[in-house]
Amino acid sequence: MSLIELKQVSKSYKGLVLFENTNLSVEEGKIYGLIGPNGSGKSVLFKMMCGFIFPDQGSVTVRGEELGKKNRFPQNFGVIIDRPGYLGNKTGFENLKYLAMIQDKISDEQIKETMMKVGLQPTAKQKVKNYSLGMKQKLALAQAIMEDQEVLLLDEPFNALDIDSVENIRELLLSLKKEGKTIVLTSHNQEDIDILSDHIFRVRNYALEQLK
Structure with missing residues (x-):
């Protein structure tokens, strides 16, 4: 069974048609690379995959359950979409600590270890x-992985x-894959995509064309 599956998904966003009858199957433990020009809908696709927004038609399922208003945010997803907002007058550790307190799953030491990893x-x-900007990007990466999330949706993680x-970060993502994590990422640098991705x-044309 696919971990994430899009079936016949159509989506318009701010008046623009982005996807029409699009299908995608994401298997567990692999890295998927998404490419496409700015404005093609990659970020919108990510938002549909983690329940931030819903398709106009079709369905998005995670672990066999369709995402909807009653089942909105899938468990154990680490996400970088757009630029995260942080408390500017706090340190990086303090910001991550505040976020970690929401679920209270990890210790201060685990937060510190993650920061050093990135x-x-x-x-x-x-x-x-x-x-x-680079330090803020690393902080976003730390936030996405610090709670040992099973699925990572990373929009431009190398920005x-x-x-x-x-x-x-390439080595870190490959090591997370070896641990069984599932990663979907975008990058404007084709080399990132080629080195990391099992599938591209x-x-x-408002759909996803498989290149690899």
């Missing part, structure tokens, strides 16, 4: 409002990262 110093006193950080899809 290349952030958990004891740094620097406020998030003074973070570079604003320097070369060394890109290498580190391109948004084209």
